[in-house]
Amino acid sequence: MSASVTDTAPVPATRDERGRPIRKRREGANIWLSLLAWIVGILFVLPVVWMVLTSFHSEANAATNPPAVFAPLTLEGYREFFSGGASPWPPLLNSLTASVVSTILVLLLAIPAAYALSIKPVKKWSDVLFFFLSTKMLPVVAGLLPLYLFAQNTGLLDNIWLLILFYTAMNLPIAVWMMRSFLSEVPVEMLEAAAVDGAGLTKTLRSVIAPVVMPGIAATALICFIFSWNELLFARVLTATVAETAPVFLTSFVTSQGLFLAQLCAAAFVVSLPVLVAGFAAQDKLVQGLSLGSVK
Amino acid sequence: MTSVAEKSEVGAAETPRPGAARRASAWARRAPLLPALIFMIVVTQLPFLATLVISFMDWNAYYPDEVGFAGFDNFARVFTDVNMRDAVWTTILLTAGVVLISLVLGLGIALLLDRKFKGRGAVRTMMIAPFLVVPVAAALIWKHALYNPEYGLFNGALTWIWGLFGSDNPPQPDWISNMPLWAVIFALVWQWTPFMMLILLAGLQGRPLDVIEAARIDGANNWQIFRSMTLPHLRQYLELGALLGSIYIVQNFDAVFTITSGGLGTANLPYTIYQIFYQAHDYGRASAAAVVVVIGTIIIATFALRTVSSLVKQEAGR
Numbered sequence: 001m002s003a004s005v006t007d008t009a010p011v012p013a014t015r016d017e018r019g020r021p022i023r024k025r026r027e028g029a030n031i032w033l034s035l036l037a038w039i040v041g042i043l044f045v046l047p048v049v050w051m052v053l054t055s056f057h058s059e060a061n062a063a064t065n066p067p068a069v070f071a072p073l074t075l076e077g078y079r080e081f082f083s084g085g086a087s088p089w090p091p092l093l094n095s096l097t098a099s100v101v102s103t104i105l106v107l108l109l110a111i112p113a114a115y116a117l118s119i120k121p122v123k124k125w126s127d128v129l130f131f132f133l134s135t136k137m138l139p140v141v142a143g144l145l146p147l148y149l150f151a152q153n154t155g156l157l158d159n160i161w162l163l164i165l166f167y168t169a170m171n172l173p174i175a176v177w178m179m180r181s182f183l184s185e186v187p188v189e190m191l192e193a194a195a196v197d198g199a200g201l202t203k204t205l206r207s208v209i210a211p212v213v214m215p216g217i218a219a220t221a222l223i224c225f226i227f228s229w230n231e232l233l234f235a236r237v238l239t240a241t242v243a244e245t246a247p248v249f250l251t252s253f254v255t256s257q258g259l260f261l262a263q264l265c266a267a268a269f270v271v272s273l274p275v276l277v278a279g280f281a282a283q284d285k286l287v288q289g290l291s292l293g294s295v296k
Numbered sequence: 297m298t299s300v301a302e303k304s305e306v307g308a309a310e311t312p313r314p315g316a317a318r319r320a321s322a323w324a325r326r327a328p329l330l331p332a333l334i335f336m337i338v339v340t341q342l343p344f345l346a347t348l349v350i351s352f353m354d355w356n357a358y359y360p361d362e363v364g365f366a367g368f369d370n371f372a373r374v375f376t377d378v379n380m381r382d383a384v385w386t387t388i389l390l391t392a393g394v395v396l397i398s399l400v401l402g403l404g405i406a407l408l409l410d411r412k413f414k415g416r417g418a419v420r421t422m423m424i425a426p427f428l429v430v431p432v433a434a435a436l437i438w439k440h441a442l443y444n445p446e447y448g449l450f451n452g453a454l455t456w457i458w459g460l461f462g463s464d465n466p467p468q469p470d471w472i473s474n475m476p477l478w479a480v481i482f483a484l485v486w487q488w489t490p491f492m493m494l495i496l497l498a499g500l501q502g503r504p505l506d507v508i509e510a511a512r513i514d515g516a517n518n519w520q521i522f523r524s525m526t527l528p529h530l531r532q533y534l535e536l537g538a539l540l541g542s543i544y545i546v547q548n549f550d551a552v553f554t555i556t557s558g559g560l561g562t563a564n565l566p567y568t569i570y571q572i573f574y575q576a577h578d579y580g581r582a583s584a585a586a587v588v589v590v591i592g593t594i595i596i597a598t599f600a601l602r603t604v605s606s607l608v609k610q611e612a613g614r
Contacts (some may be wrong), residue, residue: 011601020343030411030413033408033411033413033414034411034413034414034514035418036408037405037408037409037413037416038415040408040419040423041418041419041420041422041423042403042422043420043421044422044423044425044426044486044489045423045425045426045444046449047426047434047437047438047441047449048425048429048484050437050441050442050449051433051437051441051571052430054441059314060587062447063446063447064447064452064524065446065447065451065452065455065458066452066453066454066455066456067447067449067453067460094468109331109332109335110416112327112328112331112332113328113329113331113332113333113358115328115342116325116326116327116328116329117329120325121325122322122325122326128329128333131333131336132332132336134341134597135336135545137339137543137593137594137597138340138590138593139546139547139566139586139589139590139593140547140566141547141565141566141569141570141573141586142343142344142347142586142587142589142590143340143343143347144343144570144573145346145347145350145351145417145573145579145582145583145586146342146343146344146346146350147343148573149346150343151577161492163416166435168335168339169335169336169339169340172332172335172336173336176332180465190544190570198304208463214337218341221550222313226428229430230430230431230432230551232431232432232549233549233550233566233570236568237574247430247432247550248429248434250430250433251432251436251553251554254436254440257431259440261440264436264437264440265437265445267431268430268433268434268436268437269433271430271432271433272428272429272430275428275429275430276425276428276429279424279427279428280421280424280428280530283420283421283424285496287494287498288497288498293390
């Protein structure tokens with residue numbers, strides 16, 4: 001399971017079917033393949049690097065052809081983004097609130113549900129599980145209009161709480177799936193042993209289940225946070241000035257400020273920063289989480 | 297392991313016990329599930345029911361006096377609308393294109409990263425970066441910093457390369473106008489390839505290496521091992537990647553909205569419905585379109601769910 005297991009195994013024979021020394025040929029190929037891997041990696045990260053580099057250039061140097069790669073660095077773009085025109089702080093704080101609060105709500109709803117679907121499964125647990133997944137397959141646009149009308153009639157339009165409610169529903173199915181698969185990893189023997197020892201529900205939860213699933217809870221929280229932070233369509237339709245989130249601010253920023261490339265790159269980088277930091281910090285958890293916990 | 301737990305628990309529930317106690321135990325089992333279930337039904341199914349009702353109504357916010365029952369008129373308009381049919385076709389092309397290309401690329405890169413080499417961790421980290429940029433931000437960067445015909449990185453690089461060979465007449469294509477759908481597809485492939493790679497890499501690292509070693513000793517070459525051992529092993533991971541990728545890419549709004557604003561034949565279904573609802577304010581027609589999309593999704597999802605269902609069974613039968 002760990003990465004090192006897949007390292008190239010020792011070569012059993014020293015010559016291949018045509019009599020060439022195998023080890024040497026393989027090593028030669030390895031160098032080219034490693035080089036290829038590096039080139040592919042650099043190509044994929046290039047747009048991100050370009051975004052960061054451009055964000056530290058002056059506007060004059062940001063929009064040149066050919067690109068001014070070695071132009072002097074400046075914080076101009078960031079200064080303009082934070083202090084010129086509309087302040088990005090309220091939208092950033094709105095995004096933070098919506099993502100954090102909805103993530104907490106998701107966990108509060110998903111963990112008991114996943115418990116009921118794995119540790120003490122209800123009858124037809126797989127049907128319930130598929131119901132959750134099927135809601136994820138329901139295109140979000142199918143529920144957008146009624147939610148909008150509901151918000152309009154109740155005065156909840158442009159209210160961060162409506163967004164929180166929706167983000168909770170958006171992430172709940174994923175969270176239930178992930179948590180179920182993490183809870184399935186709790187060894188039955190440990191549960192039985194706890195029962196034999198006469199441990200109550202609270203004690204079993206705290207000393208048997210919690211230590212096993214804590215990393216899973218962290219992964220689930222991370223994924224829910226990222227999806228809420230990234231969401232655009234609902235935030236665009238259901239919010240205006242008060243509850244505007246960072247992605248919505250980003251799109252309106254481009255239209256209202258005109259196109260200042262360095263500023264745009266600074267804005268894009270600032271908005272992406274929380275996800276970049278969290279994602280890099282928890283790469284392995286991310287994989288497991290994104291595949292609904294089914295890949296281990 | 298899971299299956300043992302389930303069987304023993306289910307078995308325990310089914311052993312005859314005094315009725316009241318059994319009912320209480322069944323409710324204790326169901327209770328933790330109910331908040332999540334009720335919440336999901338209220339927040340997702342009720343709005344969809346409302347959409348269904350509105351889809352049979354004449355309702356345009358610009359003409360508030362003409363609200364009434366419309367029968368199947370909205371559906372007839374959806375099916376005869378050229379824009380809707382184009383949107384269906386665009387959605388299929390966009391989803392299939394992004395999923396297939398990013399799966400193939402992801403598989404290649406996962407195979408490259410499955411070997412040990414200097415800086416493997418660094419390359420892996422570089423590969424993940426595209427997935428961690430907020431989708432709108434990524435779309436904006438692609439549109440303005442990369443595709444821009446005057447100062448975008450792509451044309452800048454062309455100028456630079458042509459300059460190396462002493463030419464001051466490099467090609468400067470307008471990427472988005474020349475190939476709008478491909479412009480959206482490339483940006484999405486860039487974001488989704490890392491996701492496919494991560495899932496496939498996890499799959500590769502779960503391969504039984506002793507069997508592969510045995511095959512190698514028996515004289516199987518790399519291609520034979522890949523065809524007859526690695527690929528079958530990866531099958532369920534490929535299916536999972538395709539399924540999850542499709543769920544998200546069918547619903548894509550950010551890239552279409554940002555890169556082309558749905559112009560030049562890139563308006564997919566979510567964007568088209570957003571337009572009918574948010575700009576034309578034709579609630580009835582938007583709802584009918586949404587209902588059609590849901591029916592289409594249900595048909596596709598039935599096949600997709602079968603795939604996942606085999607994954608769950610496999611897990612349970614372990």
